[in-house]
Amino acid sequence: MKNGLTMKRRAYAGAMRVLMTLGAALTLGLTLFLIFYVLREGLPNITWKLLSTKPSYLTESIGILPDILNTLYILLAALVIVLPLGVGAAIYLNEYAANKKVVAVIEYAAETLSGIPSIIYGLVGMLFFCQFLDMQTSLLAGALTLVIMNLPTVMRTTQESLKTVPEGYREGAFALGAGKWRTIRTVVLPSCVDGILTGCILSIGRILGESAALLFTAGFAHELNGLAQGITSAGATLTVALYVYAKEQGEFGVAFAIAAILLILSFVIDLAATLVGKKLKGEREQ
Numbered sequence: 541m542k543n544g545l546t547m548k549r550r551a552y553a554g555a556m557r558v559l560m561t562l563g564a565a566l567t568l569g570l571t572l573f574l575i576f577y578v579l580r581e582g583l584p585n586i587t588w589k590l591l592s593t594k595p596s597y598l599t600e601s602i603g604i605l606p607d608i609l610n611t612l613y614i615l616l617a618a619l620v621i622v623l624p625l626g627v628g629a630a631i632y633l634n635e636y637a638a639n640k641k642v643v644a645v646i647e648y649a650a651e652t653l654s655g656i657p658s659i660i661y662g663l664v665g666m667l668f669f670c671q672f673l674d675m676q677t678s679l680l681a682g683a684l685t686l687v688i689m690n691l692p693t694v695m696r697t698t699q700e701s702l703k704t705v706p707e708g709y710r711e712g713a714f715a716l717g718a719g720k721w722r723t724i725r726t727v728v729l730p731s732c733v734d735g736i737l738t739g740c741i742l743s744i745g746r747i748l749g750e751s752a753a754l755l756f757t758a759g760f761a762h763e764l765n766g767l768a769q770g771i772t773s774a775g776a777t778l779t780v781a782l783y784v785y786a787k788e789q790g791e792f793g794v795a796f797a798i799a800a801i802l803l804i805l806s807f808v809i810d811l812a813a814t815l816v817g818k819k820l821k822g823e824r825e826q
Contacts, residue, residue: 575803582800585793594764602785602794606764608801610679610775614758615747617683617771618690622743625687626694627736633695634702635724647699650692661689662753670757677774682758686747693746694739701735702728737817744809748802751779760784778802 593603637643665685666677675681705728713723729736759774762781776784778798786795 578796578799578803581793582796582798582803585797586800590794590797595762602791604778604781604794604798604801606762607776607778607781607798609764610758610770611748611777611779611805613767613770613775614679614683614686614754614777615744617680618686618747619740619743621683622687622690622694623740626691626739627698629691629695630698630702631724631729634699635720635728647696650696653688654692654696657752658689658750659752659756661685662756664688665753666756675772677757677759679758679771679773679775682754682777683771685753685757686750689750689753690743690746693742697739697742698732698736701732701738704735705731734817737813741810741813744813745806748806748809749779751777751783754780755783778805 590602590604591608592605593601594606595602633643633646662685665681665688669675669681669684670677673681709727709731710723713727718726754777758777758780760776760780761774762776763773765773765775778801782795782798782802785791785798
């Protein structure tokens with residue numbers, strides 16, 4: 541009887557191991573296929589003229605320089621706002637808030653907000669930022685909408701990272717005479733910098749890949765503006781431009797080129813964030 545149960549357990553464990561291996565291989569295969577296909581179709585269509593000019597309706601030429609700049613503007617504006625808010629909210633909930641019921645309600649609300657479709661965020665952003673606050677269709681309205689979308693992600697990842705810091709670290713700092721905020725700033729936050737960077741990377745990925753919400757709030761313009769003027773003007777990001785060129789104009793070569801640029805941009809930003817995280821972790825361990 542015992543030998544029979546042992547054989548069944550081994551068979552079950554072996555079957556689960558095979559299924560998990562197949563699942564991992566399938567996921568890896570689909571990811572590599574998607575990346576390879578997009579790069580194969582997009583890289584041949586990337587030219588210096590495409591990257592360095594704006595669209596001209598007189599000569600019917602296509603350029604995505606305004607879209608690249610608009611993407612960087614909206615990424616910078618959204619991160620500058622969402623990171624302090626998300627990290628600050630997580631610190632308050634984990635380190636300062638005394639009423640655990642209120643904390644539970646806020647955590648539940650954050651998880652609920654994470655599951656709301658982006659098109660609904662776009663509709664709310666259009667009604668509130670563009671019309672009620674009279675920002676009109678602008679990159680700033682799009683950035684604020686993206687802040688609301690990404691705030692739960694940054695807050696929850698940072699909060700979970702703060703929970704992994706051993707309580708002994710805090711007690712040791714208090715025993716040495718450090719205050720609450722000094723302990724958080726010099727002991728707790730450096731110990732969970734990986735989680736903060738994870739939230740930052742997830743936010744960057746969602747900002748770069750978002751199009752539905754920006755269609756309502758940021759607009760379709762392809763004008764070339766500086767940062768100060770561009771952030772208050774309407775503008776198409778790379779994802780919105782990809783939609784316009786593929787769906788409205790049938791320029792699939794340009795659409796694949798934009799998709800390849802987005803993949804490369806995401807990879808570069810994620811790699812930079814990872815290297816910064818490793819450097820900060822190495823400095824902390826020294």
